[in-house]
Amino acid sequence: MKPSKGPIAWMVNNGVTANLLMLVFIIGGLLMSMQIRKEVYPSYPQNSIRISVSYSGSTPSEMEQGVTLPIENAIADIEGIKEIHSRVNASNSRITAELMNGVNVESVLREIESAVNGASLPSGAESPKIYRYEKRNESFEIVLYGDVDPIVLRETSAEIKSILLDSPALTQVELIGFSKYEVQIEVDSDTLQYYNLGLDDVANSISRNAINQSGGKLDTDAGEVLLQLDESRNWAEDFNNISVLQLTTGSSLMLEDIATIKDGFADQRNRFFYDGQPSASLRIYRLGEQTPASISEAVYNLMPQIEEALRPGISLNILNDDAVVYQQRMSLLLKNAFFGLLVVLLLLALFLDVRLAFWVTVGIxxxxxxxxxxxxxxxxxxNMISMFAFIIALGIVVDDAIIAGENIHEKITEGSSLFDATIEGAKSIAVPLTFSILTNIVxxxxIWFLPGTLGLTFKVIPVVIICVFVISWFEALYILPAHLARIKKSKESHRFKAFVRLQSLFDRGLQRLIHHYYLSFLKRLLDHRYLVTAIAVVTLAVSLSYVWGGHLGFRTMPRVESEFSTATATLQIGVSDDEIYSVKQQLEDATREVIKDNGGDKLAKGLSTQIRNRDGELSIISRIFLLPSEQRLISTREVSQLWRKR
Incomplete structure (x- = not known):
């Protein structure tokens, strides 16, 4: 017989090369899995530019007419902008320009800056802030809560933030839960009148004694020395000994003698609560090559120091850990892949040679x-999206390996030698297998060309699938035949007589199904081909009409069971503090009833409430933090419905 030629034949005759390539793929892939970036969702640069303008004392209508519309009109014709959307309230307008994929963001940013600076805005409006919107990837959240003074809670939170930032593994930590800190100085008008002082006198005394400014420089023989005058005062007690007035007795009138000085916050209506107690959150963000696992490990390593820094009455809880979410999804994927490969191996072993089934399975x-x-x-x-792409590819990759292996097995059963059968089997399937792979790739x-944020999120799917398909194609046509060509016929298989009898039983059953049932059914269909065609056309028409009629729902992303449920109450402008806290209490009471009646600690791990004041617009946001879906008896949707009924 004339020796076969071509790359497939060469690979079959050089089995060492096939083994080395397989080892490169397996060992290299395992090593790369330790180095590749891991995250819950894919990170990508945001293709959007944000414009923020503040205008105190205006109304939402004035903001829209005087600020928002002029800016929108000014940037509407700039090339590269896909869409513009705005958010307006009583004193602020925020315009976001979503850009098309592939545009030069910096160039568009400069054009927007030029257009906005040329827009006619009210004289009382502040200068527009124009910047590229950057989304931060939150990876871990710690909540601190307790019935303590807010200043004590803030000091503790700031200390723990410093502990976290001291770790080289953590880069960005944000403290949430407090409005801007300020030292509040209250002076009674009668006291001022008694000492013949005005508020300006007190303010000037504070300004003179609480400064931090450069004092110039001093040239010396040793070099230049920079001078700094530092009289900054950061806490209320630092202001006590400021001299306000020199008395006739020769003593000084101190600020603490005439004023009440205390630490406080600029906006008392921005408050956070956890389980009904004042709270603050420390949010840790992932940057660069950091992974959820590395951040989680760093935080837990610091936990002894963090717990030591907690003041009496303050407790700690972990609300979010992306490492747990990532590990759950990865474990699910690996478990499904393992059982899938096991099923493939068992089914192939029942109908084909066990060793052939093994090499087909290894190729996946x-x-x-x-x-x-x-x-x-x-x-x-x-990440979650690339894992989803691997799941999509799994079924197709299994088909490719089975088709190649089964075709080679068929050639072997026809009586050809192992080498000739594997070469001929691989060559005969090469063209249809190649076109099958190309069709799937196309x-x-x-998906790569989807516009906007959707495209940036899902473009990893075609990349993953194409990489898997190409490697699968190469493995099925070149590596697999080289291994199957070296399966030697051995009497050793007769030791497993029970399994051989089982194989024979399944093979006879399959042949009977094919020849007695399938072929006869196929013959009847061919005899009534016009009826079959008509049924197929009607089925297609009904299916399309069902979709076009809107009966089949559509979601960009599959519904995933959430681990929290949120309720938001929006309040009218001008409501009193009593009304605010009354609504807050109603929300929290309803939440506790739902949790108590549906498992308590087996349902939820905590409740957070935020009183948010955004430029005069007050809202109360309550959130139930639920246990993972597999650990509770009711779904998040049911929790939300029960909460709503309360």
Whole structure:
């Protein structure tokens, strides 16, 4: 027989090369899995520019007419802007310009700055702030709560924030829960009148004694010395000994003698509560190559120091840990992949040679691990979306390996030698398998060109799928035949007589199904081909009409069970503090009833409430933090419905 030629034949005759390539894919993929960036959702630069303008004393209507519309009109014709949306309240207007994918963001930013600066805005409006919107990736959240003075809570939170930032593994930590800190000085008018003082006199005394400014420089023989006058005062007690007036007795009248000095916050209506007690949150953000696991590990390593820093009456809880979410999803994927491969191996072993089934099954993880070598080239990380892409690819990759393996097995059963059968089997399936792979690749390429944020989020899907498909194609046509060509016929298999009998039983059953039932049914269909065609057309028409009629729902993302439920109450402008806290109490009481009646600690781990004052617009936001869905008896949707009924 004339020796076969071509790349498939060469690979079959050089099995060491096939083994080395498989090892490169497997070992290289395992090593890359330790190095590749890991995150819950893919991170990408935001293609949006934000414009913020403040105008105190105006109304929402004045803001819209005088600020928002002029800016929108000014930037509407700039090339590269996909859409513009705005948010307006009594004293602020925020305009966001969403850009098209692929545009030069810096160039568009300069054009927007020029257009906005040329817009006619009210004289009382502040200068517009124009910047590229950057989304931060929150990875971990710690809540501190307790029935203590807000200043004590703030000091404790600030101390813990410093502990976190001292770790080289943590870069960005944000303290949430307090409005702007200020030292509040209250002076009674009668006291001022008694000492013949005015508020300006007190203010000037404070200004003279609480300064931090440069004192110039001093040239010396040793070099230049910079001088700094530092009389800054940060806490209320630092202001006590400021001299306000020199008395006739020769003594000084101190600020603490005439005023009540205390630490406080600029806006008392911005408050956070957890389980009904004042609270603050420390949010840790992921930057660069940081991963949810590395951040979580760093925080837990610091936990002894954090707990030591807690003041009496202050407790701690962890509300968000992306490492847990990531690990849950990854464990689910790996578990499903393992059981899927096990089922494939068992089913193939029942109908084909066990060793052939083994090599076909091994080719599947080889394709997945091999694809990991190429993902960093396209800046793709391991995240929820890329995991979803792996799941999509799994079914198709299994089909490719089975088709190639089964075709080679068919050639072997026809009596050809192992080498000739594997080469001929791989060659005969090469063209249809190649076109099958190309067809699937083409089907996923349009996802790459989706516009806006949707495109930036989902473009990892075609990258992952193409990498897996290409490696799978190479493995099925070149590596798999090289392994199957070296499966030697051995009497050793007769030791497993029970399994051989089981194989024979399944094979006879399959042949009977094919020849007695399937072929006869197929013959009847062919004899009534016009009726079959008509039924197919009607089925297609009914299916399309069902979709076009709006009966089939559509979601960009599948519904995932959330681990929290949120209720928001919006209040009228001008409501009193008593009314605010009355609504807050109603929300919290209803929440506690729902939790108590549906499992208590087995349902939820906490309740947070925020009183938010955004430029005079008051709202109360309550959130139930639920346990993972597999640990509770009712869904998040049911919790929300029960909460709403209360």
């Amino acid at each position: 993880p080889t394709a997945f691990l091999g694809s990991l070598l190429f993902l960093p080239v396209f800046d793709v990380s391991i 089907a996923f390429i349009p």
